Amino acid sequence: MQNPNSVDALRVLATHRTRQNRGVTKDHTGKLIRVSSYYGENVFDIKSARGIPESVREEILKVSKSNKVLKKEHVAVVAAAVTEWATSRGATHFCHWFQPLTGLTAQKHDAFLHFKKNDQLRPIEKLRAGQLLQGEPDASSFPHGGSRTTFEARGYTSWDTSSPMFLLEEGAENILCIPTVFISYNTDALDIKTPLLRSISKISEVATEFLHLTGHYDAKQVVINCGAEQEYFLIDKSFFYARPDLVMTGRTLFGTLTAKNQQLSDHYFGTIPERVLTFMQELDCELYRLGVPVKTRHNEVAPGQFEIAPLYTDANLSADHNQIIMAKIQKLARKHDFVALMHEKPFAGLNGSGKHLNWSMMDDTGLNLFEPGPAAHQNYRFLAMVSIVIEAVNRHAAVLRTSIGSSGNDHRLGGHEAPPSILSIFLGDALSKIFDGILSGKTYAANDKQLMKMEVDQIGYLFQDNVDRNRTSPFAFTGNRFEFRAVGSSQAIGFPLSVLNAAVLDVLIESNAILKKLIDGGKGVNEALIQLIKQWLGKSKHIIHNGDGYCQEWLEEAKKRGLPNHKTLPEALDNFKDEKAIEFLVKTGVMQQQEIKTRYNVLLESYIMHRTIEFSTIQSMVKQYIIPSALDYKLKLQDAIKSHKELGLGKKSSAEISIYEFLTLNMDELYNKVETLSELVTSCSKMDNENSSKLMAKELLPLLEEIAINCNELEEIVPEDLWKLPKYFDMLFFR
Ligand code: ADP
Ligand code: MG
Numbered sequence: 001m002q003n004p005n006s007v008d009a010l011r012v013l014a015t016h017r018t019r020q021n022r023g024v025t026k027d028h029t030g031k032l033i034r035v036s037s038y039y040g041e042n043v044f045d046i047k048s049a050r051g052i053p054e055s056v057r058e059e060i061l062k063v064s065k066s067n068k069v070l071k072k073e074h075v076a077v078v079a080a081a082v083t084e085w086a087t088s089r090g091a092t093h094f095c096h097w098f099q100p101l102t103g104l105t106a107q108k109h110d111a112f113l114h115f116k117k118n119d120q121l122r123p124i125e126k127l128r129a130g131q132l133l134q135g136e137p138d139a140s141s142f143p144h145g146g147s148r149t150t151f152e153a154r155g156y157t158s159w160d161t162s163s164p165m166f167l168l169e170e171g172a173e174n175i176l177c178i179p180t181v182f183i184s185y186n187t188d189a190l191d192i193k194t195p196l197l198r199s200i201s202k203i204s205e206v207a208t209e210f211l212h213l214t215g216h217y218d219a220k221q222v223v224i225n226c227g228a229e230q231e232y233f234l235i236d237k238s239f240f241y242a243r244p245d246l247v248m249t250g251r252t253l254f255g256t257l258t259a260k261n262q263q264l265s266d267h268y269f270g271t272i273p274e275r276v277l278t279f280m281q282e283l284d285c286e287l288y289r290l291g292v293p294v295k296t297r298h299n300e301v302a303p304g305q306f307e308i309a310p311l312y313t314d315a316n317l318s319a320d321h322n323q324i325i326m327a328k329i330q331k332l333a334r335k336h337d338f339v340a341l342m343h344e345k346p347f348a349g350l351n352g353s354g355k356h357l358n359w360s361m362m363d364d365t366g367l368n369l370f371e372p373g374p375a376a377h378q379n380y381r382f383l384a385m386v387s388i389v390i391e392a393v394n395r396h397a398a399v400l401r402t403s404i405g406s407s408g409n410d411h412r413l414g415g416h417e418a419p420p421s422i423l424s425i426f427l428g429d430a431l432s433k434i435f436d437g438i439l440s441g442k443t444y445a446a447n448d449k450q451l452m453k454m455e456v457d458q459i460g461y462l463f464q465d466n467v468d469r470n471r472t473s474p475f476a477f478t479g480n481r482f483e484f485r486a487v488g489s490s491q492a493i494g495f496p497l498s499v500l501n502a503a504v505l506d507v508l509i510e511s512n513a514i515l516k517k518l519i520d521g522g523k524g525v526n527e528a529l530i531q532l533i534k535q536w537l538g539k540s541k542h543i544i545h546n547g548d549g550y551c552q553e554w555l556e557e558a559k560k561r562g563l564p565n566h567k568t569l570p571e572a573l574d575n576f577k578d579e580k581a582i583e584f585l586v587k588t589g590v591m592q593q594q595e596i597k598t599r600y601n602v603l604l605e606s607y608i609m610h611r612t613i614e615f616s617t618i619q620s621m622v623k624q625y626i627i628p629s630a631l632d633y634k635l636k637l638q639d640a641i642k643s644h645k646e647l648g649l650g651k652k653s654s655a656e657i658s659i660y661e662f663l664t665l666n667m668d669e670l671y672n673k674v675e676t677l678s679e680l681v682t683s684c685s686k687m688d689n690e691n692s693s694k695l696m697a698k699e700l701l702p703l704l705e706e707i708a709i710n711c712n713e714l715e716e717i718v719p720e721d722l723w724k725l726p727k728y729f730d731m732l733f734f735r
Helices: 007-015 054-064 072-087 129-133 193-213 237-241 244-249 274-289 315-335 376-395 397-403 407-412 429-440 446-457 459-463 494-520 525-543 552-560 569-577 579-587 593-646 654-685 689-717 728-733
Strands: 091-098 106-111 113-116 119-125 155-159 166-170 173-184 222-236 294-299 305-310 338-341 354-363 475-477 482-488
Touching: 007 222, 007 237, 007 728, 054 072, 072 091, 072 129, 072 173, 091 155, 106 173, 129 155, 173 193, 193 222, 193 315, 193 354, 193 494, 222 237, 222 315, 222 494, 222 728, 237 244, 237 338, 237 728, 244 593, 274 294, 274 305, 274 315, 274 338, 305 315, 315 338, 315 494, 354 494, 376 397, 376 429, 376 494, 376 525, 397 494, 397 569, 397 579, 407 482, 407 569, 407 593, 429 525, 482 494, 494 525, 494 579, 569 579, 569 593, 569 689, 579 593, 593 654, 593 689, 654 689
Parallel strands: 091 173
Antiparallel strands: 091 106, 113 119, 155 173, 166 173, 222 305, 222 338, 222 354, 294 305, 354 482, 475 482
C-alpha cells in the first residue's frame, strides 16, 4: 500500500481537490447576484447609517476629516447606531483593530453583552461611547523594541474615524472591527498607523499651501492616494505541510528548479487555473462585501504566482485595505486547500513577490498634482511637483531603503526580476528631456519662449506612450503617479508610505518657503516654479535612471554616482541610527526620535529571529530528511556494488561507484557546513543584536546558501522514491 505521507500520495491529493465554486455570489435559487447589490454590505457607512440624526452626521464627517476631537455625545450616537447595525447582522463581539509593529493586525474581542441596571438577568447589547473611543491592550506583549517595561506597559487604542468600521465574518459569528491607532501612555506611536495619519494630515496642509502659492486657491485639502498591487504564491496545502521550511520560515531553504520554470513566460497573464480562479472569485466577493474595491487579478510571471490590485483610495484606507486583503488571501486560500505564500522570495531562482505602491496626491477639487494639465502654467506646477519628489527620494534614499527592509525582502531586492536595493527613479524619455531642457536653460531662454511653451503644453500628449514598461525600476513615474516597487509582499504598507510622505513633506516645506520668497520678491509664479525645478533637479538628477535596473553596468554606474546601496537590512538599519539621516522624520512631525529607535530595535530583533529560525530549520532538515535519504541511497548502491562483485560481472561498476563517491563527498561537506553553521549561531547568540545581525547577513546567510547547493545536488541525484520532501516541481505545477 502507498504510504499516505509519500510525495506521490500528496500529488494524488493535490490533483484531486474539488473545484466547486464555493463563492457567495449566488442567491438561494443559484442565480448570480450582481456585485453592486452587495458591495460594502459589511462596512458601517456613517453617511448612510440609520439612527444618526442629520446634524450629528454632518458634524462627525467634518471632524473625521480634521484633527479635531469628537464630542462625547456624538460618539454615543454612533456607538448606539453601530451596535444596532452590527448585532442585527449577527455580531456578538467588537474589537479594536490595530496594526502593531509586528506588521500584522491585532484584535482583542469584547462581547456586546451588557445588563440592565441592577438586573443580571436582563441582558442587552451595548457598546459604550468610551469603548468605541478607547481600549487598553497590554502594550508589553507587542513588539516595542525594549522601549517599554512591563510596569509601564499601558498602551491605548484609539478610534480612527477616518477609516470605517467593518464586520468580519469569522468562525460561526461576526465581529465588529473598529480601526484604531495604538499609542503609549505618553502618546508615542506603538503602531504603523499613527505615523501614517500624522504624515497624511501634515502633507495635506503643506501641499494645500503649495497650491495656493501657485495660484490654485480653490483647494482646501490634499489627500495622498495609494493603490497597492499585491503579489503572492499559491501552493497546494499538502505540499506546504510536508515542507518544514515553508511551515517554519515561509520560504523554501533549498530546492532545484525544474526544467520548465518561468523562461517561457507562459504564466504571466495566461489563463488562470480553474481552481485558482474559484479561489479568486470568492476572494473578490468577500472583499467587495468589505468595501475593498479590488479591480484586477491575474497570473504573475513565476508559475504559481498571482496578483490582486484594488483601485486606489486615500492612503490610510488603502493601508487598512491591504491588511484586509492579505488576511483574506490567507484565510480563503486554506479554505480552497491552498496555502498562500506572502514571503518575498519563497523560491530561489524565480521571481519574488512584491507590492507596488502607486502613490499620488489629489486635492479636494479632484486635481491630481502629478497629472500634466492642458495649460502651460499647470504643467510648471506639475513639473515642480515631480522635481520635489525626485529631490525627496534622492535626499532620503537611504532611509527609504531602510523602510522596506526585512529579512525576506533582502532576498528579493537585487534578486531575480526584482528592483535592486539601490533606489533610482525612472522618468521616461519625454519627461527626462523636458527636465534636461529646463536645466540646460536652452529651451527656456527668453528668445525661445515659443518652443518652451510648445513642449510644456504637449506634456500630456507625450505621456500617453511614455510609461515604464520594463519594470526594473524601484521607483517609477507612471504617467500620473509614482510607483514604489521595492516594497515587500508581506510588509504593512503604512510604514514605507509614512517615510515616503515625510520625505516629500521635507522638500515640500522648503519648496513653499522658496516659492514664497521668490514670489514676494516680484517673480511670476511660472518663473519661480522654473527656478525651483532647476534647484531640485540640479541637486538630484543623478538618481534618475531610465535604463535597465537589473544589469551589472547599472550597479557600477550607481556606485560612481554615489547612490547608496545597502544590500541587507542590518546594513540599512544603520541609517536609523544616523541622526542626520532621520532628522526629516522628526522635523516633519511624522515620527518622534524614540519611535524611530523603537522601530530600529523591532526590525533588528525581527531580523535576528527570522534568520535564527531559518538556521535551525535547515539544520534539522539536513539531519532528519536529507542525510537519511542520501544514506538510504548509499545503502542501495552498496548492495548493487556488492552484488556486481559477487556475480563476477567484470572489474568495475563505474556508475554506482561514482554516484556512491559523490554522495559520500557531498554528505561530508554538508554535514561539516551544518556543524559550522551551528557553531556560528552559538557565537551570534553571545553578541549584541547589531553585531549578531551583521554576522548573520555577512557569514551565516552565505553559508546557508552553500548548504542549499549541497542539498540541491543531493535532491537531483537521490531517486524519487527515497526523497521525502516535495520539490519545486510539485509546489509550482500541481494544482
Ligand atoms: P500595473 O500592473 O499595470 O501597474 P494595475 O492596474 O495592476 O497596473 O495597478 C495599478 C494601480 O495603480 C491600481 O491600484 C490603480 O488604482 C492605481 N492608480 C491608478 N492611478 C493612480 C493614481 N493617480 N494615484 C494612485 N494610484 C493610482
Ligand atoms: Mg498590476
